[in-house]
Amino acid sequence: MNNMTNLPEIEPSMIANNLTPFEPTHPGSLIREELEERKMTQARLAQQIGVSPSFLNEVVNGKRAVNTELALLLEAALGIAAHIWLDLQADYNMQIAKSDASFMSKLAHIRRIAAVL
Secondary structure, eight states: OOOOOOBTTBOGGGSGGGOOOSSOOOHHHHHHHHHHHHTOOHHHHHHHHTOOHHHHHHHHTTSSOOOHHHHHHHHHHHOOOHHHHHHHHHHHHHHHHHTOHHHHHHHHHHHHHHHHO
């Protein structure tokens, strides 16, 4: 499945929707923005969804990942579908992996071996 946007006569790599962000955006920063828009504190959201304020703060600050359970809790509290939070986390994880030169070298090596088989 190709997720790239294509427009006639424009190189796909020059279309903003196809660009990889310079710095990956952790979904926690989007939780922070959502809370700011709603004028809600992290402590209030943490209490509402039944998690510790320190846990939520670690997610908001990009130190912990959004897992399935948290995504479902956020969906219930904020009305934003769980799959959106999980997709954002998966995109973030993918960007982090692709920015790891050692991992990308290992991946290239495996692809070379697989191409020979």
